[in-house]
Amino acid sequence: MNGHAPNNDMLSAYVDGVLSPDAERSMEQHLVECEACAQALEAERQFVAQLDRLAEVTPPDDFVNAVMGRVAQHPVHQPGNAIPWRAAMRYGVAAAVVLAVLLGGGVTWVLGTGTLQNAEPGALVAVGISRTVGLATVAFTGLSELLGNAFVLLEQAAKMVWQLTKLTARSGWMVQLTLLLLTVSLNYAFTRMVLNYQRRH
Amino acid sequence: MSATDQEIVEAVLAGEQHRYAELVQRYQGKIVSYVMRMMNNYDDAVDLSQEVFLKAYTALDSYRPQYPFTAWLFRIARNASIDELRRRRLTTVSLDAPVSTEEGEMHRDVESDAPGPESTYLEDEARSTVEQAISELPDKYREPLVLRHAAEMSYEEISEALELPLGTVKTRIFRAREALRSNLERLEALQMQAASGAEGS
Ligand SMILES: [Zn+2]
Numbered sequence: 001m002n003g004h005a006p007n008n009d010m011l012s013a014y015v016d017g018v019l020s021p022d023a024e025r026s027m028e029q030h031l032v033e034c035e036a037c038a039q040a041l042e043a044e045r046q047f048v049a050q051l052d053r054l055a056e057v058t059p060p061d062d063f064v065n066a067v068m069g070r071v072a073q074h075p076v077h078q079p080g081n082a083i084p085w086r087a088a089m090r091y092g093v094a095a096a097v098v099l100a101v102l103l104g105g106g107v108t109w110v111l112g113t114g115t116l117q118n119a120e121p122g123a124l125v126a127v128g129i130s131r132t133v134g135l136a137t138v139a140f141t142g143l144s145e146l147l148g149n150a151f152v153l154l155e156q157a158a159k160m161v162w163q164l165t166k167l168t169a170r171s172g173w174m175v176q177l178t179l180l181l182l183t184v185s186l187n188y189a190f191t192r193m194v195l196n197y198q199r200r201h
Numbered sequence: 202m203s204a205t206d207q208e209i210v211e212a213v214l215a216g217e218q219h220r221y222a223e224l225v226q227r228y229q230g231k232i233v234s235y236v237m238r239m240m241n242n243y244d245d246a247v248d249l250s251q252e253v254f255l256k257a258y259t260a261l262d263s264y265r266p267q268y269p270f271t272a273w274l275f276r277i278a279r280n281a282s283i284d285e286l287r288r289r290r291l292t293t294v295s296l297d298a299p300v301s302t303e304e305g306e307m308h309r310d311v312e313s314d315a316p317g318p319e320s321t322y323l324e325d326e327a328r329s330t331v332e333q334a335i336s337e338l339p340d341k342y343r344e345p346l347v348l349r350h351a352a353e354m355s356y357e358e359i360s361e362a363l364e365l366p367l368g369t370v371k372t373r374i375f376r377a378r379e380a381l382r383s384n385l386e387r388l389e390a391l392q393m394q395a396a397s398g399a400e401g402s
Binding site: 008009012013016018047048050051052054055056057058059060063064066067068070071072074076077078079 | 213214215216218219221222225226229230231233234237238243246247250251254255258259261262331332335346347349350351352353356371372374375378379381382
């Protein structure tokens with residue numbers, strides 16, 4: 001003990017066994033030498049024991065049966081239903097982010113190969129949206145064709161999207177938002193760059 | 202050897218609804234004791250404890266097995282107790298609010314049947330001085346103290362359940378005991394006074 005007088009906090013902590021090993025050892029050494037502290041400790045022990053009797057509230061005998069009777073009125077948990085909606089939401093949002101980033105790349109590509117001269121930002125966005133829809137249609141048609149003769153490819157693509165989704169779901173909303181903003185600004189910057197290049201030639 | 206909490210939860214989630222009785226059996230005493238110290242009324246505590254176990258059953262698939270089951274269960278018990286106390290406080294307030302009539306405002310001539318701590322104490326002579334002293338503690342001290350002694354939780358479990366750092370939990374429990382000691386002394390002095398007053402008249 002540093003000097004004398006272990007305070008009530010330390011006695012409380014000692015009785016509950018939550019002192020650090022060092023503090024506990026010096027407390028024990030001190031208790032051997034100091035009658036006053038030994039008495040204070042005994043008082044603390046009795047006080048804590050008195051408090052522990054608060055736990056002696058006995059539930060009625062039929063408590064378990066009463067609860068189980070009401071539980072029986074609820075559906076039995078099914079192993080398949082184990083995915084809570086929160087997790088499902090998280091994956092849904094993550095999947096949307098991944099698709100937006102992947103499609104964003106597509107938009108950039110479409111805009112970049114287009115012949116938009118002196119376009120205003122508003123026009124770029126409009127064209128971007130309409131071309132994304134177009135691209136999605138083309139992609140869907142293409143995928144249906146692939147489905148016929150190259151199912152493996154689709155599976156690989158789905159696996160990749162799933163892996164990215166899992167990764168994004170674990171990363172939290174800050175990262176997801178950053179990814180989205182990054183995609184938007186990169187798309188915008190790259191499109192401007194391509195347009196400027198086309199104007200000069 | 203009996204099954205761990207996690208094993209039982211797994212079995213219940215896999216469709217063995219009746220296994221839930223083991224968890225109710227295991228924790229009924231702690232939950233009823235805890236809720237009893239929060240509500241200060243045995244019948245209310247038993248009713249609310251049933252609700253707690255029912256809520257825990259329906260939400261069982263959101264329990265994460267890497268955390269102690271008790272901490273999760275007590276978080277449900279705690280929220281239920283706080284909601285119930287808040288609901289009662291609101292009922293009391295709305296009864297106290299003046300009623301507007303054509304002759305102007307008047308006060309309702311109704312007494313709330315939820316008694317304040319003072320009248321509960323006077324009505325229920327069997328209640329010990331310790332329980333009275335605990336009910337007078339501020340929430341932030343009463344809660345960890347009640348979890349420690351009525352629910353017999355470890356410091357780590359309390360820290361999980363209240364989402365507080367371990368150090369804060371220790372400090373609050375020690376402060377609570379300190380405050381309790383002085384509350385007790387004051388109440389005992391009051392009782393002595395009342396006793397000698399009764400003799401005198
Ligand atoms: Zn000493």
